[in-house]
Amino acid sequence: MSEVGDKIRCDACPVLCYIRPGMTGACDRYANRDGQLVRVDPHVLLDRALSEGGKVVPFVNAEAAWSGDILRRPGPLVTAVGAGTTYPDYKPAPFIVSSKVDGVDMVTVVTEGIYSYCGVKLKIDTDRHLGAECAIVRAEGEPVGHVTTGEYGSQMLSLGGVNHLTHGGKKEGRVTCDTLLNLCNGKPVELVVDGGATVIVQAGKAPIINGKLEERMRVGCGSATIGMFAKQWGDKVDEVVVVDDHITGVLSEHQAGKLLGMRDTGIRMKGRRSTPGRYFHVAEPGTGWGGTNVSDPLDIIAGFNPKVARSGMTMLMVSTTGEQHAFFRLGEDLRPIEAELPEALRESVERISENCEPALCSVLFMAGAGGSLRAGVTENPVRLTRSVRQALTTVTAGGAPVTVWPGGGITFMVDVTLLPENSFGYVPTPAIVAPIEFTLRLDDYAALGGHVDEVRPLEEVVAEHAQRPNAIFSNGVVARSVGARRKA
Amino acid sequence: MRAPPQQRRLADGRMHLHDGPIDLIIEAFGETSAVEEAYAGAWGRFATILDELCAELPLLRADPRDAHAPRGAVARRMAAAVAPFRARRFLTPMAAVAGAVAEEVLEAMTTGRKLARAYVNNGGDIALHLSPGETFSIGIVDRPDRPILSACATVDAADRVRGVATSGWQGRSFSLGAADAVTVLAASASVADAAATLIANAVDIPGHPAIRRTPACDLDPQSDLGERRVTVAVGPLTRDEINRALALGVAEAELWRDRGLIEAAALRVGEQTGLVGAAVSRYLGRVPTVVHNGEKALHAVS
Numbered sequence: 001m002s003e004v005g006d007k008i009r010c011d012a013c014p015v016l017c018y019i020r021p022g023m024t025g026a027c028d029r030y031a032n033r034d035g036q037l038v039r040v041d042p043h044v045l046l047d048r049a050l051s052e053g054g055k056v057v058p059f060v061n062a063e064a065a066w067s068g069d070i071l072r073r074p075g076p077l078v079t080a081v082g083a084g085t086t087y088p089d090y091k092p093a094p095f096i097v098s099s100k101v102d103g104v105d106m107v108t109v110v111t112e113g114i115y116s117y118c119g120v121k122l123k124i125d126t127d128r129h130l131g132a133e134c135a136i137v138r139a140e141g142e143p144v145g146h147v148t149t150g151e152y153g154s155q156m157l158s159l160g161g162v163n164h165l166t167h168g169g170k171k172e173g174r175v176t177c178d179t180l181l182n183l184c185n186g187k188p189v190e191l192v193v194d195g196g197a198t199v200i201v202q203a204g205k206a207p208i209i210n211g212k213l214e215e216r217m218r219v220g221c222g223s224a225t226i227g228m229f230a231k232q233w234g235d236k237v238d239e240v241v242v243v244d245d246h247i248t249g250v251l252s253e254h255q256a257g258k259l260l261g262m263r264d265t266g267i268r269m270k271g272r273r274s275t276p277g278r279y280f281h282v283a284e285p286g287t288g289w290g291g292t293n294v295s296d297p298l299d300i301i302a303g304f305n306p307k308v309a310r311s312g313m314t315m316l317m318v319s320t321t322g323e324q325h326a327f328f329r330l331g332e333d334l335r336p337i338e339a340e341l342p343e344a345l346r347e348s349v350e351r352i353s354e355n356c357e358p359a360l361c362s363v364l365f366m367a368g369a370g371g372s373l374r375a376g377v378t379e380n381p382v383r384l385t386r387s388v389r390q391a392l393t394t395v396t397a398g399g400a401p402v403t404v405w406p407g408g409g410i411t412f413m414v415d416v417t418l419l420p421e422n423s424f425g426y427v428p429t430p431a432i433v434a435p436i437e438f439t440l441r442l443d444d445y446a447a448l449g450g451h452v453d454e455v456r457p458l459e460e461v462v463a464e465h466a467q468r469p470n471a472i473f474s475n476g477v478v479a480r481s482v483g484a485r486r487k488a
Numbered sequence: 489m490r491a492p493p494q495q496r497r498l499a500d501g502r503m504h505l506h507d508g509p510i511d512l513i514i515e516a517f518g519e520t521s522a523v524e525e526a527y528a529g530a531w532g533r534f535a536t537i538l539d540e541l542c543a544e545l546p547l548l549r550a551d552p553r554d555a556h557a558p559r560g561a562v563a564r565r566m567a568a569a570v571a572p573f574r575a576r577r578f579l580t581p582m583a584a585v586a587g588a589v590a591e592e593v594l595e596a597m598t599t600g601r602k603l604a605r606a607y608v609n610n611g612g613d614i615a616l617h618l619s620p621g622e623t624f625s626i627g628i629v630d631r632p633d634r635p636i637l638s639a640c641a642t643v644d645a646a647d648r649v650r651g652v653a654t655s656g657w658q659g660r661s662f663s664l665g666a667a668d669a670v671t672v673l674a675a676s677a678s679v680a681d682a683a684a685t686l687i688a689n690a691v692d693i694p695g696h697p698a699i700r701r702t703p704a705c706d707l708d709p710q711s712d713l714g715e716r717r718v719t720v721a722v723g724p725l726t727r728d729e730i731n732r733a734l735a736l737g738v739a740e741a742e743l744w745r746d747r748g749l750i751e752a753a754a755l756r757v758g759e760q761t762g763l764v765g766a767a768v769s770r771y772l773g774r775v776p777t778v779v780h781n782g783e784k785a786l787h788a789v790s
Binding site for chain 2: 012013015017020
């Protein structure tokens with residue numbers, strides 16, 4: 001590599017491209033970043049100690065004895081971030097590293113996978129209605145995924161997958177790829193659900209739904225909230241309604257209220273009663289009270305039975321996060337009239353809020369490594385799959401632990417916040433590029449047809465990289481502790 | 489750190505050759521021994537192609553009026569392919585590089601052997617070999633991997649077509665126009681390559697704010713396009729605007745077809761297509777499935 005003005009000259013092939021800052025060469029594989037020739041992603045050696053704090057590892061002093069127990073003991077781990085793709089596939093993965101541990105050689109096969117079959121599973125902590133199940137989720141107007149199941153205090157979205165990446169329109173594929181890349185690299189993404197909400201999601205951050213920051217995850221469903229706080233309400237108010245789109249709770253009818261000896265109030269709820277004090281479908285789903293579409297909570301009450309209700313009765317209505325609440329007193333005509341919330345009840349409302357966890361978006365990257373990238377690891381790819389199945393080979397992604405799905409192939413999921421910053425890249429196929437490492441005993445590696453001739457001792461890799469810091473730690477990127485990302 | 493050229497057999501039997509920015513997918517049909525010899529011949533020729541081209545790169549990037557004729561075999565193919573267009577348009581030999589490489593490797597495969605059919609696909613620019621009575625069906629897929637073909641043409645040994653090429657603003661090469669994809673059928677891959685570049689340049693709405701452009705030299709200091717403004721983004725266009733842009737491209741395609749340089753072309757912007765030439769429209773039809781492989785492959789060859 002040589003420099004000419006602000007341009008650099010790449011020597012990776014005889015085209016010898018001059019590359020301007022921020023641009024790539026003719027092959028799209030090498031780039032000029034701040035005057036340095038880099039692969040698009042930095043190469044990272046990680047201290048895999050799971051401690052907090054982003055400690056920088058002194059590579060030259062890295063302990064020679066590398067712990068073979070890759071996931072449980074501290075020690076340097078070579079990760080695949082920026083390892084360089086091994087296309088065409090048969091080339092041995094760029095770093096096949098061995099180190100003696102208790103007389104057993106361990107091998108980490110470090111490569112970057114190109115995943116045309118990949119996506120993210122998004123968990124958004126909210127009670128608000130984001131859209132109907134199966135509704136299309138869009139980014140920049142293009143379909144990139146869909147709404148899937150509602151889970152406890154959260155809504156799941158499924159984005160990407162081969163159908164959006166490659167079977168849709170050209171723009172759909174590109175936008176899907178951008179969306180996945182940004183989410184995986186911890187950047188915010190705006191998603192619009194057909195017939196539903198607009199939500200800004202970012203891994204490890206609170207969702208912003210229709211422009212409003214979602215601060216809390218519900219303490220429980222309406223019925224559960226009744227159960228948790230009944231004792232604090234029993235002697236202070238005649239009726240409590242916890243408004244929830246899924247299961248609205250009514251204290252006087254609920255088992256918890258009965259046990260406290262609460263009297264009937266004659267309240268008549270809208271919706272469908274499931275069991276005493278538990279109501280389904282009191283309104284339509286929405287972004288109002290407790291994930292319903294109501295902004296006036298009285299809309300979910302049909303009235304009060306005059307034979308039972310009496311004027312002066314008090315009622316608290318509250319959402320499952322405590323975020324919305326209102327206090328009422330029944331008038332002469334048995335209509336609820338809003339009144340100031342008594343101090344004694346304010347405390348219980350605040351306690352609901354206090355018991356809510358912060359609402360977050362979590363992003364799991366899911367991809368299949370069952371394809372050709374295995375060829376960079378072994379000449380007999382199916383043996384690698386079997387070896388993973390038999391737990392002889394440990395799979396990690398950028399040093400982070402992964403969940404490997406049972407069944408065929410090597411399909412895994414990983415929490416993107418556990419990978420080093422900007423671990424994910426893309427190719428215009430479109431597909432996502434992500435690091436993956438396979439760690440196994442050297443003799444097992446030989447047995448499954450591994451590229452044993454390419455195995456290099458860890459010390460050599462570490463030493464070589466210490467001498468060529470720019471090739472690895474371009475732009476001042478340094479290794480961080482796994483898990484330290486974005487926690488500062 | 490010069491990485492050596494690579495060859496490998498794909499799972500389905502095709503060969504993949506790779507060197508620097510070049511990726512070729514090749515396949516031959518015929519007696520097994522002839523096919524294997526053809527692959528060996530392709531590899532033998534391919535191994536030095538990038539070095540040969542790079543030796544003359546400054547010359548190939550220059551306006552041919554200011555430069556002497558290149559010497560390399562591929563370089564001569566490039567210069568010859570662009571020559572007939574140059575009376576009316578600016579073009580350097582680089583406009584035909586992908587097609588010329590495909591042709592050169594195909595020739596190495598077929599010379600002195602009997603093959604029923606063979607092709608060399610260089611990132612979407614394809615050279616074809618057909619012995620009498622044989623055909624290739626070519627699907628044009630402007631949405632890679634999606635089983636919807638915008639067009640399908642059958643190339644018969646009796647046709648003149650032996651080359652297919654595609655150009656557009658989103659490809660790896662620069663384009664001056666707004667075409668997503670212009671696919672050209674011509675007598676050779678190198679001529680198809682040059683023509684596709686010119687027709688894609690012509691599909692345009694000059695001055696339209698949705699079509700964003702940047703001087704080529706700002707993106708790539710060595711680009712043969714110099715200060716010419718190349719398309720970097722195409723925003724939403726109305727149906728009418730697309731029709732206007734396509735009409736300009738169709739006129740360009742007809743100009744070259746009238747001069748016998750191309751046989752047919754299919755032009756695509758957004759969801760709209762423009763077609764030129766009997767070879768496409770005669771055989772045009774929907775086909776049920778797509779054979780597709782490769783990053784930029786806009787064509788399916790069977």
